[in-house]
Amino acid sequence: MVKFAYEAYEEDLLRREYCAKAKEYGDQSAVFGEKNRRITVFLNPAARGGRGTKLFEKNAAPLLYLAGIEVNIVKTEYEGQVKEFFQFLETQHVDGIVVAGGNGTLIETVTGMLRKGDKTFLQKVPVGVIPVGESNKFASYFYGSDKTEVRRMLDAAMAVVEGRTERQDVLKIExxxxxxxxxxxxxxxxxxxxxxxxxxxxxxxxxxxxxxxxLQSALRGWPPTMTGELEYTEARDSDIAVKRQRQPDPVPNPESKGLLLSVLSLFSRLVRSRVTRPGLQEKEEEEDVEYLNTRTVNTDLNTVEFTVSSMFDKDKQSLGGVTLGLGPSDLSKADFIKQGWSRLGLPTWQVDIPGNDHVLCRIVKVRPVVPEGKQLWYTIDGEQFEAMPVQISLLKNKLKVFSRPQSNTR
Incomplete structure (x- = not known):
């Protein structure tokens, strides 16, 4: 009980410290009379067993309000709602998007933005992540998995306040x-x-x-191998990049603004004023290119683990590929248990481990074989999806995100 009270007291002190910092931004923008910055928050109230709204209002919302940001809160009511919302959202409506939820809400947001197909929108509108859900792999990676829950939320909100941005790679899974x-x-x-x-x-x-x-997994259905067909195109220095002809961006629907504002009026809270956004040099989005002189490998898939990651080996990411990870095809029960237990201390965002075989690829295609009467699943950014044939590629520097370099422990 004493420990709980002390931790609560420490968290309150931390919130006060961050609120004071946010207020400095609000005061500064008020002095210069700047136009208020508009942020749309997609809040999943069902996150963390229904505590999502309370966590957001207690830890993140005060910082946004004190910084003088105009906040429009959209509470999601059903799966797929966020993706639908992006059909009407245009650059003139918003200066930033904030996802307050878990893995599912973030995937919906990123998918909605990319499916929109508006390059101007992607270039101008950054995304922030407030990890109020039970799990948020990207937030743990981006804002530090070694921090307390409250500090991670405060850092994420302060990233939006400060306005610094950087570009992140995106996996396209077709x-x-x-x-x-x-x-x-x-x-x-x-x-x-x-x-x-x-x-x-x-x-x-x-x-x-x-x-x-x-232990239980080692006693059922052994060996637990995943089988199928695998095709991948390696990413090599000798590959020749050729720029593709880009289609023009879609023309915004003039009726969408009125419809969007009527929807927002049901969910929004408005606070006037603006926060300054310090400039930060960013990596440019990679042009849409195709590669010649590539090497494609076709092979049978027989492995205890199959992974495709955008962040496993950052030293090789200049080649612009995804990391394909393949575990062994034959593994003893004792080794499986030992390896499983050794993973318990790994960061929640980690997709792969050094012990697997790795290949840097331009494109990965997998066609899994699902045994009759059984189900096979993928986990994508912490969310479950039924396994099916997919093609995976990397969109380099595609998404603009709010960041705090000084707080990032990656």
Missing amino acids: GDEGKTIFALCGLQAGAYRDARERTPKYWYFGPLKHRFTY
Whole structure:
């Protein structure tokens, strides 16, 4: 009880400190009479067991208001709503997007922005992430997985206040059925993913449930290999880049502004004034190119783990590819359990491990074989999707995001 009270007191002091910093930005913008900056917040009230709204209002909202930002809050009511909203949202409506939720809300936002197909919108409108959900892989990676929950939310909100931005790579995941998803971290499939997803079922083991799930997985359906067809195009220095002809951006619908404002009026809170946005040199978005003189490999897939990541080996990312990770095809039960337990201390955002085989690729195509009577799943940025044939590629420096370089522990 004493420890809980002390932690609550420390968190209140931290909130006061960040509020004072945010107020400095609001006071400064008021002195210079700048036009107010408009931020639309997609808030998932169901996040964290219904505590999403309370967490946002307690930790993030005060900073935005004190900084003099005009805040429009849209509370999501059903899956897919955020993606629909981007059909009407244009650059004249908003100066930034903030996602207050978990993995699912962020995937919807990124997918909605990229499906919109408006390059001007992507160049001008940055995205911020307030991690009020049960899990948010990208926020843990971007704002630091070693921080407390409250500090991570405060840092994320302060990133929006300060207005610094940088560009992030995006994974484009195209399904055979024409469905395209855009992600920031990566895709996982295989035995370790399946064991981790079953962990909540063993809640009665308390803190030991994270270890028991690997024991139980070793006793069922062994060997737990993922099979299918795999095709990938390697990313090499000898590849020749050729610029593609770009289609013109779509013309904004003049009726969309009135419709959007009527929707926002149901959800919004408005606060006048503006926060200054310090300039920061950014990486430019990579032009739409195709590569010649490439090498494509076709092989059978037989592995206990299959991953595709945008962030595993940043030293090689100048080549503009995704990292394909393949685990062993043959693994003893003891090694599986040992490896599973060793992963318990890894950051929540980590998609792959150094022990797997890795190939830097331009494009990865996988066609998994799903055994009759069973289901196979992918985890994409922390969200489950039914496995199907997919093609994965990297969109280099595609998304503009709010950042705090001095607080980033990557």
